[in-house]
Amino acid sequence: MRKIRRAALAVVAFVGLVTLLVDARQADSPASDGPQFTSDHRMLRPQHYREWIYLSSGLGMSYSPPASGDEKPPFDNVFVNPSAYRSFVATGTWPDRTVFILEIRTAQSKGSINQAGRFQGALEDVEVHVKDSRLPGKWAFFAFPASAQSAPAIPEQASCYSCHQQHGAVDTTFVQFYPTLLEIAKSKGTLKQSY
Amino acid sequence: MRKIRRAALAVVAFVGLVTLLVDARQADSPASDGPQFTSDHRMLRPQHYREWIYLSSGLGMSYSPPASGDEKPPFDNVFVNPSAYRSFVATGTWPDRTVFILEIRTAQSKGSINQAGRFQGALEDVEVHVKDSRLPGKWAFFAFPASAQSAPAIPEQASCYSCHQQHGAVDTTFVQFYPTLLEIAKSKGTLKQSY
Numbered sequence: 021m022r023k024i025r026r027a028a029l030a031v032v033a034f035v036g037l038v039t040l041l042v043d044a045r046q047a048d049s050p051a052s053d054g055p056q057f058t059s060d061h062r063m064l065r066p067q068h069y070r071e072w073i074y075l076s077s078g079l080g081m082s083y084s085p086p087a088s089g090d091e092k093p094p095f096d097n098v099f100v101n102p103s104a105y106r107s108f109v110a111t112g113t114w115p116d117r118t119v120f121i122l123e124i125r126t127a128q129s130k131g132s133i134n135q136a137g138r139f140q141g142a143l144e145d146v147e148v149h150v151k152d153s154r155l156p157g158k159w160a161f162f163a164f165p166a167s168a169q170s171a172p173a174i175p176e177q178a179s180c181y182s183c184h185q186q187h188g189a190v191d192t193t194f195v196q197f198y199p200t201l202l203e204i205a206k207s208k209g210t211l212k213q214s215y
Numbered sequence: 216m217r218k219i220r221r222a223a224l225a226v227v228a229f230v231g232l233v234t235l236l237v238d239a240r241q242a243d244s245p246a247s248d249g250p251q252f253t254s255d256h257r258m259l260r261p262q263h264y265r266e267w268i269y270l271s272s273g274l275g276m277s278y279s280p281p282a283s284g285d286e287k288p289p290f291d292n293v294f295v296n297p298s299a300y301r302s303f304v305a306t307g308t309w310p311d312r313t314v315f316i317l318e319i320r321t322a323q324s325k326g327s328i329n330q331a332g333r334f335q336g337a338l339e340d341v342e343v344h345v346k347d348s349r350l351p352g353k354w355a356f357f358a359f360p361a362s363a364q365s366a367p368a369i370p371e372q373a374s375c376y377s378c379h380q381q382h383g384a385v386d387t388t389f390v391q392f393y394p395t396l397l398e399i400a401k402s403k404g405t406l407k408q409s410y
Contacts, residue, residue: 070268070269070395071300073265073266074265074292076334077272077292078329078334079274079322079332079333080331080332080333081329081331081333081334082329082330082331082332083328084330084331093331093332095272095274125394131391131392132382132384132392133278134273134276134278135277135279135280136275136277136279136280137273137274137275137276137277138274138276139271139273139392140271140273140392140394183328187327187328196326196327197327197329197334197335199335199337200265
């Protein structure tokens, strides 16, 4: 009997240890949704961003005067990694290893029973904005056309850097276009003064 | 020594059991994001749906011919509870206790540096579609205007029931308008034959 009890204890102990190890890995997950880079500083395409936190969408948004004749402007959807979102909810600003996804999709009008307005179709493009202290400028942009599995940082001379720097309401990001986060930033007092 | 080893085994076993029990509760979490009702069959407003899985958005979508003069059509965003999403990814259809959220937001055009297209503004309305075996019809709709904290089911004579029944591509839901789920339903062979 004593041997059986000892054996049973040992089995439960083993299962317990394995479970603890698995838990420890899961507890580490804030890092697991952060940006990943190759040794030559290319960013790996984020795989599961559709299961991240949704921030907002636009249709045909443009920071330049409207181009005439663009009759099929696309939708954009913005997502952020869950660990960064949780940090924003708590503090009103972005932690290291924040990853924003801008997903561009076609806009369709007729389809199934829809007769007016627009709904979303095929994926066109994925653009990424990353905060990471390992990057030279702390923040960088990456574009993942089609099925590109990795991408180099867009050069810092590109207009996205200066525009976000100049107009982003919180820490170079366009929180002014994310209605639920805008309320949080207001209550935490983290909106840029010039905004 | 043997006593110490036995005591150590017992401690590890105890911690292991506690961890297993906690895990069992977490594994049960599909229930925790499911629909909740009062004793008089009103649904409680889902509180954290903005942290659920985003499915898609539309702008001014309508299943009737376009109304003339509607110059400010709203955005709609659709979310589903994570446990139901995981089940759909695995099976191509919806489990019991599925909760869809249709969030209606104003569309704004000028604001900050935006000069063309539309972006999302204030929350206007929240509508909910629920699959729950405890409901008389298994599926029901609920509308949560403004800050209503609970709502009765919309009567089954309403057109949303017959329209979803007739036109929903999967199990009375408009999977045809959710591009990532449509691919899953195609690969799992769960699209309604008439779709």
